[in-house]
Each structure stands twice: as structure tokens, then as C-alpha cells.
Amino acid sequence: MGRAPCCDKANVKKGPWSAEEDAKLKAYIEEHGTGGNWIALPHKIGLKRCGKSCRLRWLNYLRPNIKHGGFTEEEDQIICSLFISIGSRWSIIAAQLPGRTDNDIKNYWNTKLKKKLLGKRKESSRSHRLHLINQSLHEEGDGMNHDTHSEALSASALERMQLHMQLQGLWNVPLSFYNPPALWPKYHPLGDRVFQTQLTDASVATDETAIVDSAQQVVFPVNPDTPKSIGANMQRELDCSALGFQSPSSGGTLSVQACAAAGVQTDLHSLLYCKTTTSVGDEEEHQPLADLDCYKEIYGDKESSIWWTTTGFEEKSLMGSWDSGSALQSDPMIPDYYAPQYEDL
């Protein structure tokens, strides 16, 4: 037996909000706040809406300082960076983009960014290759149930892996370079300071708004507007993985990551906008992605080529020959999905 519904579904209005409803809700909340109870709120103001619907409307549309559409290139890069690292944690991603809502970002990702990055590819070919991969893992691995393994490869994880491969294939750098914790502070309003702190003194962790890891090291500054639950979620993320920086004192590779942080903007930018920047003196040279040698090598010249190539994925994953900088081993989040399988290869 399921739990009781939060409202009387027969007596609540559904569908698009009218201007009058918007005005009522906005006026009430601006004057009284939510009162800490969304369920009771619609009754107070005479709206025949579910409390959850009111909350959603307020958070995604009526709330002050909400931005709609017009995502900037920098925002694109932040979204992509974070998605690659943490997957579809839209609320966490939204917390890094002031004025953006998780719903907005989710829609933007699903309708535009994903297509931009992953490109058009033949679904059948992709499915076939995934089947081969799963089959190989099943045969060579620990005898894990094939179906179970397939299910373990969530769509989100697959997309993230694909993005990893895109980046690695194009720039031939260890995927650990894309370790986003090195990026988050960079992008965050507070980030420069925190990031500099990382570079100079890993022991400093005085910012009250920062999340601190078990070693009392600042690993991520929390947006003051971030709901507590989001902060808690992020803390869990950080707790359950090696997401955080490796500090110089712990023998980490911060300088490399710092370089990577500086470079990843360019990399993602290139993927997103199909151009690459090559420093030639003070000049920047833009060239179409399809003209790049590495692109041709990976994707081939023919339009029918798919991005998911032997050189890009299968060779490494099926033969268990990931580089020392292997994405799946170094990415702090990927192991959630893959580690148990790859350990045995």
C-alpha cells in the first residue's frame, strides 16, 4: 500500500498556471513567506493547486532573480563539467549557477547540450556496441549477471563516459585532468579565493560556507543560497569518494590539476562550439572540429561514422588496457558504476 497523496487530487487544478494564480502566489509569498508549509499554502490563498505544484511554480518561475534561457558559454561549460563528474545531480549543478533552476538546467541539458556534445549518432550502432561491451565483461569478468550489469550502466553514466571519451579522444590527456573539483572553485564566485588557498596553503579552511572534508580541507565552497539538503548531498558525494583535491602536502598533483583546470575550459568550449583554440603567439586560431586530425582519426571522414569507436572505447575497456590516467579508474564518480566490473579485468 502506498502512502497517502499529499493533496486531494480530484480537487486540484493541474496544467499551466494562469497569470492570476501566479500573481496570487507571488504576492502571498513575498508578503508572508511560505510559512514553512507548502501543503497548507494553497488553501490559505485560495488556490486550487497542490502544494507541491505551488512550490515548483515559485522555485522555477516566480522566485526573484530567476533567469530563463540565454545560457552563456561559461554556463555551458560549468554544466558539462559537473555533469561529467557527478551526473544528473541537477540541484547541485544549479547551485553553482545563480539564477538558474535545476529544472531549467535539466531541460537545457536534455534538449541542447547533450546533443551538442554527444552529437548525432546511430542508436542502433551504439546499442550494438554496448551489447558487445557488456557481453565481453560478462565473459571475462567475475561472472556477474549480464542483465544486472547492463542495468548498472545507467543512461547518465553512459553519457558521462561518452563525454569523457570525447574529451580524451580529442585532446589525448588523462581524464583525471577533468576532475571537476578543480573546476568548481574556479567557477564559483568564492572559488578563486578557495582555489588559491588550495594552491598555497591546503590547511586553510576558515570559510564557514565551505564544505570541509575529513582532513579539514576545503574542497568545495557552498553557495550561500544552496539549500541545506544540497549541501548535505554534496557532502555525501565528497565523503564517499576521492572527489576532493589532492593537496601538495599529501603528495597530490595539484599543480597538474591546476593546469588542467585552466585548460578544461578551452577543451569543453571546443566541444561545445566545434572549434579549438591554438595559441600561436598572441593569436588564437579557430578551426572546425571536423578538420582536426584527431577528430578524423577517431570519427573517420564519413558521416556515417559513429563516435563510439574502437580506438576511443572498446580497445581500452575490452582489453583492460586503460592508461595510467584511465578515466574510469581515476574519475571519482565513475567507479560507482564501473569499478566492480573493471577490477576483475
Place this chain on the structure above:
DNA sequence: AAGGCAGGCAACCGCACCATG
């Protein structure tokens, strides 16, 4: 001009988490 189709977006749904008694 009309019908089909795909993309974009707002909103809904169900589940998980958290606080409280």
C-alpha cells in the same frame, strides 16, 4: 493551406530523505 513531425519547455509524478512526535 493543412497535416505531420520534432524540439523546447513547463509541469507532474513518484520516490527518497529528513524532521518531528
Place this chain on the structure above:
DNA sequence: GCATGGTGCGGTTGCCTGCCT
């Protein structure tokens, strides 16, 4: 420790709009 209610979140749905044939 358990039950209950409120909230947050991600996935999904369905409507609207513009484009194509």
C-alpha cells in the same frame, strides 16, 4: 525505533510552437 508528514529531487509526460513536406 517507528510512524507520519513535509520537502527535495530526478525522471517523465504532455502541451505548445515552429518547421517541413
